[in-house]
Amino acid sequence: MDKDKTDGIKEQVKGWVDTAIGTVTGDEERKLKGDVEITNGASRKDYADQKDNIEKGVEDPGEPTNT
Template identity: 85%
Template structure:
């Protein structure tokens, strides 16, 4: 697992926490911030997966599920 994948997963977890806290407290800004973090984390994780696939020589590195 490369640094992009790790950082993406960490950002997604942080987003899930912020979304949950925002939902429980009724803080829409915190909930929205969490949604953005989840999306950014997923994008970063996919980038890391694609980069790893390229290094492995996978025929279709654009498909992160080739791992």
């Protein structure tokens, strides 16, 4: 698995944890930080998917759902 993909997934998981903790404790700053981490992680994972699609020769490599 591509390093960008694994790092993206890790960042998403970290974001989900921060969002959950922020929600439970009422810490809006931590909740917002978690939301940003989720978005950044998803973007990084999508980037890795696009790179994989280009290597596979997929017609539309910008669509991360192509396999």
